[in-house]
Amino acid sequence: MGGRVGLKGTDGEEALREALRRGAKPWSPIRAREFLRHLGEEGRSARWLTWSGEMGEELLREVGYSFEVVGYASKPTTAEDTKRAARRMAEMGVSLIVFAGGDGTACDIVEAIDMETPILGIPAGVKMFSAVFPPTPRAAAQLLIKYLRGETQIVEREVMDVDEDAYRAGRLTAVLKGYAKTPYAPNLLLGGKETVMAVDEELMKESIAARVVEMMRPGVNYILGPGSTVAKVAELLGVDKTLLGIDVVRDGKLIVRDASEEDLLRVVEEAETWIVVSPLGGQGSLLGRGNQPISPRILRRVGLDHIIVIATPNKLRGLEALTVDTGDPDLDEALRGYRRVITGYHEERVMRIR
Template sequence: MTMRVGVLLNPIAGFGGTLAMHGTDLLAADRFADAVAAGRSSRRLVRALETWQARGGAARLVSAPGLLGADALRSAGFDARVDVVEEATGPTTRRDTLAAARRLIADGIDALLFSGGDGTATDIAEAIGLAVPVIGVPSGVKMHSQVFSRSPEAAGRLLAELTAGRAWDETADVLDAAADGSPGVIAALRAARAGEPLQGAKGGSSAPSDAGERRAIAAELLRASGPATTWIIGPGTTAAALADALGVAGTLRGVDVRHPSGAVELDVDEERLLAVVSAAADPRLVLGVVGGQGFLLGRGNHELSPRVLSALGADRVSIVATSSKVATLVPPVLYIDADDGLGGEPAGSRHPLLGYRRVRTGARQTTVLNVVDAAA
C-alpha cells in the first residue's frame, strides 16, 4: 500500500530571525503578510520534498489547506491532495495549526512532515500526541527539540527512508522556551529515525569545571584583544562570560555589541551588525556552540548571516565551547544550517566558516573541529 504522508507548515516560522526577533509567537497582526511573503518555512519545506523526490520517494502527500501547506506544494509543482478543512479568513493562528493536524490524523495519514520551529512542534504534539511518526523540517528560529532533522535536505532523506519502509520511530522530546528563555521539555512526539541521526535536544553545560573554563576563555580573549576591538558577542553562556568580563549585561539569547568606547548595543539585528562590522577597525565575533546539537550557526543566531560573516572574515571569529560541551558532541563536528542561497550570497557560495576551525575550550586550551554544512 502507498504510504500517505501529511504535510503541514507554519507559514510564518523563522520570520524575523535576522531582525533579532526570537520567534513569531507574539508577531503583530500587521506583520503577518510580511512574514508569509518572506517564505522561509515554505522554501525549506519544498527543499525537503525536492530531496525526497530526487531519491525516488513514493507516497501520497496529504496537505493541510492554503497557507498551511497546499499553496507551497502547488507552487512547487507537487501533486498534493488538499483536505477539506475550513479555511481561515485572515492570518492563521495556532488554532488553525491544531485543527489542520487533527484533521490530517482523522484522514488516516501514516506519517506527518511539518515545517516550523519549536512552537509548531509544541502545537502538533498537543494536537496529535503519539498518533503517527513525524519529521520536523527545521524552519524556525531556535529549534531545540529532538524531532527536527539537521537541515531540510536531511529531512527529505529521512522521508525517503520512511516511505521506502526503511525507518523506525521512537519517542522524542519537544522543547520550547520557558519564561526565562531557557528550553524545557513541553511534550513528546514519535520522531521518525533512520541511519542518518536527527539533531539532539539542546543541552546546557553542567560540569563543575564549566564556569571556570568560561571565565578562562573570556580572559584569554581579552588578553588577545586591543583598545580598538569591537566585540560582537553571540548567544549562549560561554560567549556571555566575555560580556560579564567586559561589564556588559548581555541578552544571552541575542547578539550584542560592545564598542571600544564602552558603548553597548543589545540584541542587534543583521543590518546593524553589517554596518558595525564594516565600520569597525578591529571587529571580533565570539561564537558559541549549541550544547547537545553541535550547531554553530542556524539555531537562534540568524542575525549572524553569511554576508555578515563574509564582511567580518573567518580569522576574526573566535569559536568557544567548554571541554565538557565538546565531549558531548556525537559525532565531534560542528554544523551550519544556512538559509537558502547562503543568506543573500551568490548561488554556490561556500560559507566562510566551513572547514576545520580552532575551538577555544579553556585557558591556553584549544581543539580543532570540522565545521560542516548540515545539508550535506
C-alpha cells in the same frame, strides 16, 4: 520568521506583528521548498494529504506531486489552523505528519494530537530545541526518503519550547512540553556523494565559530575551553589559542593564555564573562574532564546561564546526553536538564545533560 530582523521567534500575535513591521518574510515556505527539492522523485511514491493554500497546497502543486486538500486555512493562518490540520490528518490515519516551522509549531501539533501520529519537522524556526527536527531541510528530506523505504525506526523524542521574552533578553529557559513519535535513522548522511568526515567537519567548525564570534560583545570576557571546535573560534578572531588549554579573549584579543583557575578568578572579577566549551567526542563529557580550570568556583561566579556549548553534528551523533562531573554534586545537579548546543551557523539542537 523573526530571526533575520532581530527577534527570537514569532510565537504570539504581538511578536508576529512586530516581525512583519520590521519587514520579516515567512521562512517556512522557503525551507519547505528546499525540502521538497531534495525529496525530488522519491516523494512521488507517497500519498500526500495537505491543507489549503500556503499550508502545503501551493508548494505541492509547484513541485507537481499528486495531493488531496483535506482542509482549508484561514487568512492569515494561525496556530489554530495548525492544530486543526494536525487533528484532521490524525483522524484520517496518515502515517506521518511533515511540517515546516519551529518549536512553537511542534508544540501546537503535539497539543493537538499527542503521540497519536509520528511527526517530522522541516527546520524553519528561530527556536528549534525539540528533537523532531533534522539539522537541515536536506537532512529532513533524506530522513523521509529512508522512512518511505522502510529504513527508519519510530522513536519517542522530546518536544521543547522556551520563553521567547526571556530568550530575547538573552536567557534560555527550555521547558519540556511533551513527547512525539518521529522517524529516526542512525548515522544519517546529508547527501549521497559528499565527502563527509574531514571536509564537512571542518566546514561545520567554521560555521559554528562564525556564529560564536557574531554573538560576542565589546568589553566582555570569553573563556575558551580546549579542543579543535573551540580553537576555530580563536582562529577566526586571529588569536593563537592553546589547543588543549584554557584561554581568555576580550574585544578580539587574547588576554590570558593557558589559564589556571586563579587566572580565571581574576578575569571574572574584571568584567562580565562567558564560557565557551565543547564536549569530548565519543563520551560527551562537557565539564570536569580536560577543562578543570573551569572549576565550580568559576562556574558559580560566571553564572550557569553564561555557558555557550558548541559541537559539530558528528560529535553529537550517537550521544543520548552530555555529562558533567565538576566535583561539586550540587553544581552538577544544577547543570543537569536541557541546554542548547550550537551546531552550525544559526543552527542549534537541545541536548540533555545528566
